[in-house]
Amino acid sequence: MRKMLALYVPAATLLGYVFLFAPLLVLVIYAFNGGRSTVVWEGFSLAWFAEALVDRGLRAGLQVSVIVAIASAVLATAIGTSAALAVVKRPFAGKNLFSTLVIAPLVLPEIVLAVGLLVATVWTGVPLGYGTLIAGHVLVSIPFSFLIVRAAASGLDPRLDEAAADLGANGRQIFVRVTLPLLLPAILSAFLLCAVISFDNFVVSTFVSGVGSTPLPIQIYAMLKTGLTPKINALGAMLIAVNVLVILVVMGRYLKTIRKPS
Amino acid sequence: MTAPRRGNLVTLALLAPSLLSAILLLAIPILIVIAFSFAEQDTYGGAKFGFTLTSYRELFQAIYLPIFLNSLQLAVVSTVICLLVGYPIAYFIALRAGRYAGLLLALLLIPFWIDFIVRMSAWMVLLGRNGTINSALVGLGVIEQPIRMIGTYPAVLVGMLYAFLPTTVLPIYAALSGLDGRLLEAADDLGATPLQSFWRITFPLSLPGVMAAILFVFVPAMGVYAIPVLLGGGKSIILGNLIVQLFLDFRNIPLGAAVSVVLLAISSVIIVCYMRVLRSVEEARV
Numbered sequence: 001m002r003k004m005l006a007l008y009v010p011a012a013t014l015l016g017y018v019f020l021f022a023p024l025l026v027l028v029i030y031a032f033n034g035g036r037s038t039v040v041w042e043g044f045s046l047a048w049f050a051e052a053l054v055d056r057g058l059r060a061g062l063q064v065s066v067i068v069a070i071a072s073a074v075l076a077t078a079i080g081t082s083a084a085l086a087v088v089k090r091p092f093a094g095k096n097l098f099s100t101l102v103i104a105p106l107v108l109p110e111i112v113l114a115v116g117l118l119v120a121t122v123w124t125g126v127p128l129g130y131g132t133l134i135a136g137h138v139l140v141s142i143p144f145s146f147l148i149v150r151a152a153a154s155g156l157d158p159r160l161d162e163a164a165a166d167l168g169a170n171g172r173q174i175f176v177r178v179t180l181p182l183l184l185p186a187i188l189s190a191f192l193l194c195a196v197i198s199f200d201n202f203v204v205s206t207f208v209s210g211v212g213s214t215p216l217p218i219q220i221y222a223m224l225k226t227g228l229t230p231k232i233n234a235l236g237a238m239l240i241a242v243n244v245l246v247i248l249v250v251m252g253r254y255l256k257t258i259r260k261p262s
Numbered sequence: 263m264t265a266p267r268r269g270n271l272v273t274l275a276l277l278a279p280s281l282l283s284a285i286l287l288l289a290i291p292i293l294i295v296i297a298f299s300f301a302e303q304d305t306y307g308g309a310k311f312g313f314t315l316t317s318y319r320e321l322f323q324a325i326y327l328p329i330f331l332n333s334l335q336l337a338v339v340s341t342v343i344c345l346l347v348g349y350p351i352a353y354f355i356a357l358r359a360g361r362y363a364g365l366l367l368a369l370l371l372i373p374f375w376i377d378f379i380v381r382m383s384a385w386m387v388l389l390g391r392n393g394t395i396n397s398a399l400v401g402l403g404v405i406e407q408p409i410r411m412i413g414t415y416p417a418v419l420v421g422m423l424y425a426f427l428p429t430t431v432l433p434i435y436a437a438l439s440g441l442d443g444r445l446l447e448a449a450d451d452l453g454a455t456p457l458q459s460f461w462r463i464t465f466p467l468s469l470p471g472v473m474a475a476i477l478f479v480f481v482p483a484m485g486v487y488a489i490p491v492l493l494g495g496g497k498s499i500i501l502g503n504l505i506v507q508l509f510l511d512f513r514n515i516p517l518g519a520a521v522s523v524v525l526l527a528i529s530s531v532i533i534v535c536y537m538r539v540l541r542s543v544e545e546a547r548v
Contacts, residue, residue, distance in 0.1 A: 006456075009358060012350035017366075019347075020373045020427065023384035026394055030387060079279040086276035090269070098277065101284050107477070109485035109529050111502055115522040116291030118509060123294050139287040142280065171272070193375075200377045202488060206506065217379045224379070224492055228386050236380040243376045251368050 024240060031237035036230055048234035058235060061219030065199050068130065068215060072137035073194035079138070080145025080194075081187055085179075088153040106143035113139060114207035121208065128210030136204035141197045145190035152186030153179075189250045196246055292526070299519035317520035326504075330524075333500040336490070337483035340422040344479050345472065347423060348430030352471070353464075355431070356438035367435070374428035381424060382492050389417050389493065413495030421489040426482070430475045437471025438464070470543055477536045481529045501525055 031049070035042030052058060083102050087095060105113055117136050121128060156179070164174045202217045209215055223232060299317055304310045320326075355366045373381065388394045389411040396408035411417050441464065449459035487502025496503060501521060508518030 009350045009354050012347070013354040013366075016347055016351045016427065017369065019424070020370070023381070023388055023424070024373065024376065027380070027384040027387055030394075079283055082276045083280035086273055090273040090276065092273050092277070098281075101288075102280050104284070105288060107481065107529075107533055109481055109525055111485040111487065111505055112292070112295070112522050112526045112529070113288070115505060115509065115518065116295050117287065119294050119298055119515065119519060120291040122515065123298075135287055138283060142283060146280070196375055200375075200379075202378050207509065217377060220379045220383070221488065221492075224383055224386065228383060228390065232383050233387065236377070236383055239377045239380050244372060247368075247372055247375050251371070 027233055028237045028240060030230065031233040033230065048230040049238070052231045052235040052238070055231060057219050057223075058216065058231075061214055061216035064130075064133075064209075064213050065216040068133045068137060068213075069195040069198040071130075072134045072141060072198045073191050075134070076138045076141035076194040076198075077145045077187060077191040080142045080147075080190060081149045081183070083142075083146050084150035084153050087150055088156075089179075102146050103143045105139050110140065110203040114204045117204065118207040128208055129213045132208040132210070133205060133213055133215065136208045137198040137201055140201060140204055141194040144197060145194050148190040148193065149183060149186050152183055156182055192246050192250055196243060200243075295519045295522050295526075298515055299523045301516045301519075303514060303516050317516040320517060321520050321524065329499050329501060329504055332498050333484055333502070336418070336422070336486070336500060337480050340419060340426065340483045341476055341479045343419060343423050344426050344430040345475060348427055348475065349434055349468075349472070351427075352431045352434035352438055352468075356435050356441070357443075357464075363439075370428050370431055373424075378425065379488070382421060382489065385417075385421055385424060385493060386412065389420070412493060413497065415494065415498075418490050418494035421493040422483060422486070425486075425489060426479045429478045433474035433478065434468055434471040437468045437474075441467055470540055473536055473539060473543075477532065481532055484528060485525055 032044055032046070033042055034045035034047065080102075083098075086092070087099060092098075114136065117132065117139070120126075121132055126132065160178055160182070161174055164178050169177065200217065201215075202221070205215050205218050206221075209218060220232060220235065223229065297311060300313050300315070302310045302312050302314050302316065351370075355363050355370075359366050386393070390396070391408050391410065391412065393411070395411065396405075399405045400408060445463050445467075446459055449463055454462070485502050485505075487500065487506055490496060490498065490500055491503065499507075501524075505518055505521050505525070508514045508521065512518075
């Protein structure tokens with residue numbers, strides 16, 4: 001009994017990781033398969049990658065997604081960073097309430113947020129398009145940039161500010177010369193993660209993308225509903241590669257900051 | 263200008279962007295949704311503001327009850343499965359993995375950040391009629407004919423587990439990694455069996471993490487819609503599909519708004535309960 005229990009936890013963990021990675025592995029492997037099959041190996045081929053890259057719908061979707069990801073990540077990072085700086089560095093009443101409000105989009109069901117944005121466009125007459133997509137993605141990304149930068153900012157030594165002030169730096173100089181450089185890695189991580197969140201976003205995009213501004217995930221979803229093609233596997237493999245790269249960059253920075261003895 | 267006033271202006275400037283986006287993109291839209299849920303549908307498919315309970319009355323009719331129950335059932339079953347699978351993983355990473363804990367956590371984050379729709383298409387590759395699993399089973403002679411997997415309820419549950427497993431593990435891991443190892447040693451010294459010290463010490467101390475996991479799985483699961491469409495064939499209608507259909511296919515804004523308000527109300531109740539329970543747990547510990 002005791003032995004079984006001791007084995008159960010590592011075995012469950014191993015199975016869990018197989019469950020998480022096997023599907024991705026299968027997808028990537030069969031993206032290189034020459035035939036249409038996702039079972040029989042018909043020789044190594046990059047043909048489906050080429051097909052995915054020339055598909056007009058997917059290219060248009062990719063363009064929309066990249067533009068929206070960059071624009072919304074810039075905005076969400078700026079907004080989340082300023083909110084984090086306010087919470088960590090400035091005294092003001094209702095700080096907890098303010099933090100809750102900023103994090104709220106993370107906890108509320110995304111579909112309700114999406115419905116809210118759609119109904120707001122109906123009410124105000126704002127046309128659906130890049131603007132509404134960017135606004136929606138900013139809304140769902142802000143909690144992440146806020147949490148990342150807040151964690152980094154609250155880890156800064158307040159004596160650095162005091163030392164800079166003692167040496168005659170004014171508020172703006174302290175911010176530009178001391179605070180900002182120290183927070184830059186966290187701000188960059190926040191930007192990358194916000195860009196990934198926007199690029200992957202599905203629910204909000206379903207509601208607020210307009211004609212001619214269909215982002216990639218919605219484009220893929222439409223293709224999946226009619227049936228799986230190896231083209232989508234190839235595209236999926238490329239997206240996995242990009243996402244893993246971003247994670248490595250972010251985690252690499254994160255691990256480096258941990259390893260440094262403080 | 264005096265120094266404190268200038269300080270206040272800086273604070274205000276830092277707060278303004280997030281307050282503005284919270285008001286414009288979150289608060290006002292939700293208020294509009296609530297207003298529309300009491301509006302009347304006009305003959306052109308638009309909505310006319312007013313105060314009528316038509317939408318809610320329609321919603322509480324017998325045909326919509328199964329949709330609520332389907333969603334509730336899917337959310338409860340998904341949460342339970344995620345906890346059963348996720349808890350041992352979090353336990354292993356926090357208490358057994360030693361120096362590999364960082365690596366295991368990083369690995370856990372990879373599927374979490376990969377495009378949702380790509381993850382679902384991976385499962386479509388595996389579960390399809392001529393998919394990897396069916397072909398492997400037929401090839402090995404385990405089954406003679408391919409089994410129907412895609413379009414079934416278990417396939418939906420697999421998709422839900424896949425989507426929400428990392429979200430389940432992370433908060434439980436966070437709670438367990440703060441556990442003082444000396445407590446377990448003390449229990450061991452006092453003659454407790456591993457099972458006893460798990461139920462009397464480890465599990466109670468991990469409860470805040472378990473509750474956070476429930477919050478992060480149950481609330482989104484109530485509003486999920488792409489997973490049941492792609493892996494379940496969209497056969498059993500749930501709240502998420504209903505909202506999408508009402509808004510994007512039927513253009514019935516008042517009814518769609520009413521469903522969204524009900525979903526928001528259910529989620530808010532869960533979030534408030536979570537915060538209450540968390541507070542009482544923290545107070546009990548002090």
